Amino acid sequence: MLMQFTKITTGCTEDGCTVSADDLSLNPQARYHCISCGNPLRLHLTHKAGRYFEHDLEQSATETLETCAFLLSPSNPPPVKPLTPFAQALQENIQRGNDTLGLPGLQHYFCAMCERDYHGKKCCLYCDDTHYTTEISNRDAEMVAIGTAPLSLSVAEQNRYFEHLTLSTLIPVAEQGATHPGVTHDLDRLTEPYLLLQNVLSAMAATPLTPTMALSICSRLSRVGEAVDEGRRLHPTLQRCAALIGQYQEDAMNNETVCMNLIRSLLGGHKAKTHQQMLTHWLREGYQHRSLACQWLTGLSVRYPSFVMVGLELAYQQSDTQLARLPQDFPHFLDGLPSQDGLTHIKGVFWHREYGRVKGHFAQLLVFFPADQPDTGPALAKQLGEYWQQTVTQGRGRYVANDVEQKVYRYPGCLSVLPQRKDTLDEVKWALTAMTEMDFCARLALPEGESVCGAANFEKIDDRLE
Incomplete structure (x- = not known):
């Protein structure tokens, strides 16, 4: 009999500690178990649904699986909760195709009216013009054939990029008279803001936003200052996160209502035109760095x-x-x-x-x-x-x-x-x-x-x- 379960976002370790799927690394080494039936779980990663646990059916006992509270029964499906007004507004916004939560947006445009370039929709962020904007790629036929956008959220691309970060944070470490390569803590300070940014954007786009997701995001946001060295400038969305977190006491981060309101505040600020302008300025600099590399490589490989x-x-x-x-x-x-x-x-x-x-x-x-x-x-x-x-x-x-x-x-x-x-x-x-x-x-x-x-x-x- 094929068993189907609801998405599991919380598991427990072998010593009984509760963990959230959002807080785990891409390749966790510890074993995790279902908080209902005790069977082993596997961490699952997807682009659209984020991280969640699945029962390891090959290692689980059928008789205990049948008693699991997460099991879906064809004759008794779980009740569908009505959407909150906030979640309904989010869903309607996504259906209209106005979702600009992505990193960085859809296209790279140039506005002839105000002579500025920006990233996002066809409507200029500065003068609201839609008739005199054109895609940068259409203006420059010599554009280098290397993707100048940030990497997508596919697991394969992320893992390969994190491998680069791992190797770039190696340093010779002397231990017991021998020298070997060790991975420094700088790896965590680089991977955490990278993953956190994607999770924040996903949380703001979630329909509906769950208290568990909000608690997990806020817990990680409160540590963003520790994850990134003071010698770095954060993405504008993470800067806004840090500013909002600073308005709350540390113990408030365990309050579901506080966390839900904070994520909603992030959403409202993210949609604001001033924030979108900050975002396009930030992205323009990143694009310039990568475009320089792309154009230079193209010229070299031709010669x-x-x-x-x-x-x-x-x-x-x-x-x-x-x-x-x-x-x-x-x-x-x-x-x-x-x-x-x-x-x-x-x-x-x-x-x-x-x-x-x-x-x-x-x-x-x-x-x-x-x-x-x-x-x-x-x-x-x-x-x-x-x-x-x-x-x-x-x-x-x-x-x-x-x-x-x-x-x-x-x-x-x-x-x-x-x-x-x-x-x-x-x-x-x-x-x-x-x-x-x-x-x-x-x-x-x-x-x-x-x-x-x-x-x-x-x-x-x-x-x-x-």
């Missing part, structure tokens, strides 16, 4: 159908190295590259700055050389790293470079691209996507005049971009 991409990370031995150190040393590193033996044929660099409390300030680089030999990448990476460590920083620097050629991008990674291997060019595009993805969620805050990312072209010194 050099065959090339080697060398991934590299440049950092310092001491994580508390002053913020001003990197912008002083990094231009020195770029300026000296074409004059180094073995590096004279370099054609370009795309770089992106990052920061972690454990690792300090560091730069992620993709360096490009025209070459047909697939085994040159690791050797070039080592030479680039030693030039940074020994010459530019005079021993104060540290670098990370893989010593093997790769077929699938793994941070920092070395890839050889040939005209007949479109898949490896796609991996280079993915590398650029992963490097710039955090700019849409929790952007690194730098002093005025300093850039998060940039590109350098070494074909002619006058072509260099910063």
